Amino acid sequence: MLNKMRVFFLFFRNNTKLIAALGCLASRQKHSLPDLPYDYGALEPHISAEIMQLHHSKHHAAYVNNLNVTEEKYKEALAKGDVTAQVSLQPALKFNGGGHINHTIFWTNLSPNGGGEPQGELMEAIKRDFGSFGNFKEKLTAVSVGVQGSGWGWLGFNQGQGCLQVTACYNQDPLQGTTGLIPLLGIDVWEHAYYLQYKNVRPDYLKAIWNVINWENVSARYTACKK
Numbered sequence: 422m423l424n425k426m427r428v429f430f431l432f433f434r435n436n437t438k439l440i441a442a443l444g445c446l447a448s449r450q451k452h453s454l455p456d457l458p459y460d461y462g463a464l465e466p467h468i469s470a471e472i473m474q475l476h477h478s479k480h481h482a483a484y485v486n487n488l489n490v491t492e493e494k495y496k497e498a499l500a501k502g503d504v505t506a507q508v509s510l511q512p513a514l515k516f517n518g519g520g521h522i523n524h525t526i527f528w529t530n531l532s533p534n535g536g537g538e539p540q541g542e543l544m545e546a547i548k549r550d551f552g553s554f555g556n557f558k559e560k561l562t563a564v565s566v567g568v569q570g571s572g573w574g575w576l577g578f579n580q581g582q583g584c585l586q587v588t589a590c591y592n593q594d595p596l597q598g599t600t601g602l603i604p605l606l607g608i609d610v611w612e613h614a615y616y617l618q619y620k621n622v623r624p625d626y627l628k629a630i631w632n633v634i635n636w637e638n639v640s641a642r643y644t645a646c647k648k
């Protein structure tokens with residue numbers, strides 16, 4: 422026993438740098454709430470500061486915290502070889518992981534200098550796959566308004582077919598993880614995204630959000646996924 426303790430002591434004494442590095446690695450693996458690239462009030466009058474503050478600092482933060490907790494439990498279950506526990510944690514991983522992924526994309530899809538229409542390659546692809554920008558806008562709006570309960574409307578890229586697609590996902594199901602489409606533009610249609618300002622009238626929120634879409638960000642995502 423004493424010999425074993427001596428071995429442990431020598432290991433810790435001689436590997437302090439390694440242990441510190443592993444500690445850093447473990448802490449880096451924790452997810453954190455990303456800062457918004459603009460102020461909470463920057464999207465007014467289209468999305469109120471109150472909505473943005475609650476949405477980011479409470480709702481998104483909760484997904485991040487719960488994702489970290491779930492991952493910890495998942496690591497423990499993996500270490501124990503407890504497959505039942507791993508399976509039972511998967512819905513929480515999908516919900517909170519999806520919530521973190523979706524909102525992280527959403528904040529960058531919006532901008533106080535947004536609105537208008539995209540240009541270049543993305544606009545050409547929209548015209549090719551939807552006929553016109555107007556048709557695309559109508560389609561994504563209809564799909565988003567039509568989500569029953571909570572979910573997201575998406576513009577995604579189908580890498581296999583090389584085309585753009587519009588679809589909806591329920592709850593916090595992440596687009597790529599559940600459909601294979603690469604996310605370009607997501608519209609959050611959970612009530613927490615609009616209720617304080619638009620009450621139950623989701624179509625009014627949808628009408629307003631087009632004024633703050635960051636087409637530069639959506640275009641950059643399109644260019645990146647085509648490489």
Ligand SMILES: [Fe+2]
Nearest residue numbers: 480609611614
């Ligand atoms: Fe949300």
